Amino acid sequence: MALSRLSSRSNTISRPLSAAFNRFISTDTTPITIETSLPFTAHLCDPPSRSVESSTQELLTFFRTMALMRRMEIAADSLYKAKLIRGFCHLYDGQEAVAIGMEAAITKKDAIITAYRDHCIFLGRGGELYEVFAELMGRRDGCSRGKGGSMHFYKKDSSFYGGHGIVGAQVPLGCGIAFAQKYGKEEAVTFAMYGDGAANQGQLFEALNISALWDLPAILVCENNHYGMGTAEWRAAKSPSYYKRGDYVPGLKVDGMDAFAVKQACKFAKEHALKNGPIILEMDTYRYHGHSMSDPGSTYRTRDEISGVRQERDPIERIKKLVLSHDLATEKELKDMEKEIRKEVDDAIAKAKDCPMPEPSELFTNVYVKGFGTESFGPDRKEVKAALP
């Protein structure tokens, strides 16, 4: 199958992912049907079918975007070891299929909120590589102006609500966003993502109770990578079937390393949530790195386990096999794509390294929102101002 050269490549660094019609990705949208690797397991609902509609364009976009996310996370790893990224850095490699599959099933009006493992989800929502690296290195042009850091990526225009450091706190926020979507009668849903460690937080059940009571379009997505930092799931949870934890709320267990299963599940969940209220999705996934960069990731699990998952369930390898078996591209073309991605990431890092640090005055900006006629005063205030707008 010929891959058409589409646009001439000028500067791909600043071009958003969604618009990057790379010369390798064809515009062929003839449907291809793909079977998910495993059937879905359902709780209190009928599972969706295993056959997923896709297309050449989608398959190649999946491959390219996941390879980009993988490369970005590996690059962040080296930057952290070079002490350019400080503090906490939680990497998402191994879990890319969840971000990609979810994006494929929803629009930019649907909201996503997640915890601190947010780099790839931010990218999927339309963020740029340059913004990501600038923020990770604390530079001025970062997506949160350098003041948030790895755990605080947000993108308001794509309804990406971040980026939260405290485990579990984002789930009530997510249900609040779903409430606002229902209040404003927008036909949109909210995906509130959390991990298997956060699944034991009480506020999750509080928020789930309210969402079910008020029929909010909230979808709780548990990215179960089987380890809550250093604690395996069987040591933290009496009942590790997180999709059943909702009790009266339906749930679906999904193979989180299969992007198409994720896509199908998210589509199903969106339809369900708009009609019937909340639903829980459990994504069975795995992270190759440790919990964060300060965790080697091998003290609580064996290297054999990690390499075993990498060989058998790696999401990018799966897409690659599908692409090759459907004859959508040759090995060489995929390798060239990966080389190009590597260059893109390196260029973004180089540009981000040149970006200056924020101005010292930025320390005090955005603490309060000024306006409405009433200003905050220090001891040298001259006038009192108060007026109805």
Add this chain to the structure above:
Amino acid sequence: MSAILQGGVASTALSPFKTTDSNKLVTAPSRSSLSVRSRSDWSKSFGSRLIARRSQPPLIPNAVATKKTDNAESSTSSKSGHELLLFEALQEGLEEEMDRDPHVCVMGEDVGHYGGSYKVTKGLADKFGDLRVLDTPICENAFTGMGIGAAMTGLRPVIEGMNMGFLLLAFNQISNNCGMLHYTSGGQFTIPVVIRGPGGVGRQLGAEHSQRLESYFQSIPGIQMVACSTPYNAKGLMKAAIRSENPVILFEHVLLYNLKESIPDEEYICNLEEAEMVRPGEHITILTYSRMRYHVMQAAKTLVNKGYDPEVIDIRSLKPFDLYTIGNSVKKTHRVLIVEECMRTGGIGASLTAAINENFHDYLDAPVMCLSSQDVPTPYAGTLEEWTVVQPAQIVTAVEQLCQ
């Protein structure tokens, strides 16, 4: 009807204060509920901040805000103003804002069908429906989080804690999400929530229901804190808080809900960052807020009889402090007494003492004295409870000591 700035001196007599140029920012001191001085002396104290066009304020001899029976001396008062209790003033403010902006909603325990445990939201559920006045289950952490999440998208929730002490369960949401999201997102999200509820020491409510949370929240960056004390400023602060783009925590007091006062019919707001001059004076500045204002005014009666002239300021804005009004007062009187209901350790008074010492050290003739509640859990027994909080007799003694 065009918006009017309330800048008058009087409490009941409302001289509507219209500016001819609607775009001009009007400078006016905050409204006081007491004036025992004649107008000319008062204008001397406030100098250029007075606008000449204001009409004659009446003299109110009673220090404590009580029911005004005789308004004969103030001819302007009979037309404007209606009398109500503080919780009704809060309800009025809330209702007006909900009418004005469909994004305003209320969430809390028993705010809807029950009408609110202190009747602040009475009747609102019938008027606005269940989607705008939401009865939540008992999960402060979750519904505060939900309010903040909804605010990120543009709604303006008013989150009620049935008692301020319950909001300790939502501390993570208030501190990390409410206060910090505007900053960590680089300005992308604003959180225009109002978190309100009654706190303070009541009538033998027990230790866990008599908490003063202003001391815990005061160092959270990104939030504003205000405390209301009269029906007038309760309504004004409620409206201003709802309209503000910042998260505001509005502290009410359990014992003040039944205060009666006459407030204007016209729409008005109170500045969130401004302190209120309750009683101008010359000898000593007494800074207070919420319920202690009334203890101070009671002590002021005794002090006036003894020949002292205290200046009483209700600081109202607990974060940020209105150091301008306070500073002007310190420069005039050179002595400061802070009377608060917070605990001695780490309370609002402690921060205020530090702020005054830092900024106005040169103007002080005596060290700043701070009267606060004792560092004990509030006991149940009535006599013991009385002695945990500051009583008027202690205030009188402190003033006498400072003014030696």
